[in-house]
Amino acid sequence: MMSIFSKKNKKLHRSESIVFGREGNEIVKEAYNRLKDNILYFAVDGTKKVIQVESSTAGEGKTTTVSNLGVSLGLSGKKVVIIDLDFRKARTHRSFEIENVDGLSDYMVGKVSKDEMIKQTKYENVSIINRGSEVTNASVILTSDKLKKLIEELKKDFDFILLDCPPVLLISDYIHISSLSDGVLFVVAYAQTKKKQVSEAISLMKNNNMNIIGAVFSFYDYKKSNNYNEYNYGYYNYYGYGDKNKKK
Amino acid sequence: MNEETYNEQGISLSDIFFLVKRNILMILIITIICAVAGGVYAFSIKKPVYTAIATAVVQAEPTNNGSEATSYSYSVALTNTFKDLIKNITVINVAADKLIEENNYSEEDRNGLKSKLQNNVSVSSTTSTLTLTVSANSTTPEEAILLANAILKATVSVVDKYAVNSETGEVIIDTNGEPVHNYIILANKLKVFSEASMDTTSIKNNKLVILAVAIVVGLVISFGIILIKYLSDDTFTSKESFEKAYNINILSSIHEADGGNQ
Numbered sequence: 386m387m388s389i390f391s392k393k394n395k396k397l398h399r400s401e402s403i404v405f406g407r408e409g410n411e412i413v414k415e416a417y418n419r420l421k422d423n424i425l426y427f428a429v430d431g432t433k434k435v436i437q438v439e440s441s442t443a444g445e446g447k448t449t450t451v452s453n454l455g456v457s458l459g460l461s462g463k464k465v466v467i468i469d470l471d472f473r474k475a476r477t478h479r480s481f482e483i484e485n486v487d488g489l490s491d492y493m494v495g496k497v498s499k500d501e502m503i504k505q506t507k508y509e510n511v512s513i514i515n516r517g518s519e520v521t522n523a524s525v526i527l528t529s530d531k532l533k534k535l536i537e538e539l540k541k542d543f544d545f546i547l548l549d550c551p552p553v554l555l556i557s558d559y560i561h562i563s564s565l566s567d568g569v570l571f572v573v574a575y576a577q578t579k580k581k582q583v584s585e586a587i588s589l590m591k592n593n594n595m596n597i598i599g600a601v602f603s604f605y606d607y608k609k610s611n612n613y614n615e616y617n618y619g620y621y622n623y624y625g626y627g628d629k630n631k632k633k
Numbered sequence: 634m635n636e637e638t639y640n641e642q643g644i645s646l647s648d649i650f651f652l653v654k655r656n657i658l659m660i661l662i663i664t665i666i667c668a669v670a671g672g673v674y675a676f677s678i679k680k681p682v683y684t685a686i687a688t689a690v691v692q693a694e695p696t697n698n699g700s701e702a703t704s705y706s707y708s709v710a711l712t713n714t715f716k717d718l719i720k721n722i723t724v725i726n727v728a729a730d731k732l733i734e735e736n737n738y739s740e741e742d743r744n745g746l747k748s749k750l751q752n753n754v755s756v757s758s759t760t761s762t763l764t765l766t767v768s769a770n771s772t773t774p775e776e777a778i779l780l781a782n783a784i785l786k787a788t789v790s791v792v793d794k795y796a797v798n799s800e801t802g803e804v805i806i807d808t809n810g811e812p813v814h815n816y817i818i819l820a821n822k823l824k825v826f827s828e829a830s831m832d833t834t835s836i837k838n839n840k841l842v843i844l845a846v847a848i849v850v851g852l853v854i855s856f857g858i859i860l861i862k863y864l865s866d867d868t869f870t871s872k873e874s875f876e877k878a879y880n881i882n883i884l885s886s887i888h889e890a891d892g893g894n895q
Contacts, residue, residue: 412888413887413888413889416885416886416887416888417885417887419884419885420884420885420887423882423884423885424884446887449887450887453887570884571881573869573875575868575869575870575886576866576868576869576870577868578868578869579867579868580867580868580869580878581867583869583875583879584878584879587879587881597881598884599881599882599883599884600875600879600881600882600883600884601883601884601885601886601887602869602872602875602883602885602886602887603887604887604889605886605887605888605889606888606889607888
């Protein structure tokens with residue numbers, strides 16, 4: 386069994402990290418839909434559109450989460466744009482099988498227009514802004530008025546803007562990005578991220594008055610968990626979804 | 634509760650039940666291994682222990698000019714004196730001599746016999762009676778009986794021994810023409826009441842106790858491992874503990890999923 390999050394699964398094609406649009410993984414899809422419903426509830430008044438997706442350290446599943454959340458929102462009829470703001474380790478374009486060219490960094494230096502930068506993915510209502518060319522000083526871009534203006538313009542065109550960000554404990558970009566976002570979705574690798582790391586990351590974000598709207602457990606394993614989700618797993622098995630996954 | 638206090642939470646009853654459920658296979662395996670090891674030891678390796686009992690009576694006479702309390706103290710002191718003497722090295726040597734002379738033991742067995750008499754024999758008494766109970770343990774009932782009887786008879790023979798003239802080697806005779814005892818206040822005060830025999834020998838059947846102890850040890854080891862694992866786990870494995878620690882809701886738990894083709 387290969388996990389879409391698994392570190393042992395680096396060779397797995399990135400497009401496979403998006404569970405929507407292919408058979409199986411009903412439990413995973415339902416988990417993303419639950420996350421989508423919570424985000425819709427958070428943004429019910431229509432004023433909160435920019436969601437910053439953070440984690441304590443690298444490899445906790447931010448890009449996978451943001452990609453699947455974007456597709457789930459798109460399937461619900463919401464127009465979504467996903468922006469890759471991890472300038473050091475850009476990955477989002479791989480999830481959507483898009484080349485990392487003509488991206489945000491190129492737009493910021495005037496190489497490409499806004500329309501050229503925003504790329505429609507094969508998923509309905511889901512667009513992506515990839516990083517583009519490599520950037521030496523990300524904070525210059527993140528604090529620029531041009532980026533703020535771009536976000537304001539995107540708010541008019543899209544229902545949700547999802548920001549795929551670098552890890553809080555490794556890079557301080559989260560401070561600059563928080564001035565652009567309405568709330569933070571915090572990804573925690575279940576049974577992997579140390580409590581101390583989680584605690585430190587949350588403290589840093591709270592110290593910067595960031596609005597943490599909720600958290601997501603990635604790499605979730607119901608066998609290790611002592612909570613109600615075990616019931617959910619049984620529920621899905623009861624309805625045959627679990628068996629489908631096994632057959633895969 | 635805030636993020637600074639996440640590590641102050643204890644382990645709840647539901648956590649314990651969950652941990653047991655999650656580790657039930659490990660618990661069963663370790664417990665079964667310990668039970669099998671305990672069973673093999675109890676039923677195959679460990680030899681049964683037989684205990685033979687011999688009884689002696691202390692013939693303490695009331696003092697003529699003393700009070701009842703003095704008589705009582707005297708009899709208790711006499712009983713305790715015999716109790717101490719039974720395990721004395723002099724008595725043990727005499728008992729070993731008797732066993733070699735009268736039974737199928739050789740000189741080579743002397744040290745082993747002395748060791749058994751020293752370690753496998755115990756003496757007990759109560760303050761309200763004038764009896765001494767000698768118990769001897771052995772892996773065979775016959776040997777247990779021999780050890781109990783030999784040490785008791787050796788004690789009687791030592792305390793009843795006559796005084797001997799060191800120059801002539803003859804027994805010393807008093808003015809009345811009676812032989813003089815070596816230990817005047819002890820002589821003829823200890824009498825064998827009942828010798829150890831098959832009727833007074835019991836077998837210590839503790840196989841089931843060993844098996845039960847092995848099972849308990851297995852459970853303790855299993856729970857110890859689980860507890861160490863639990864306490865050394867510095868990650869979040871429950872939605873509730875995360876939410877309590879930071880007051881942040883878990884909006885979804887993304888299950889592990891299969892890879893696969895689109």
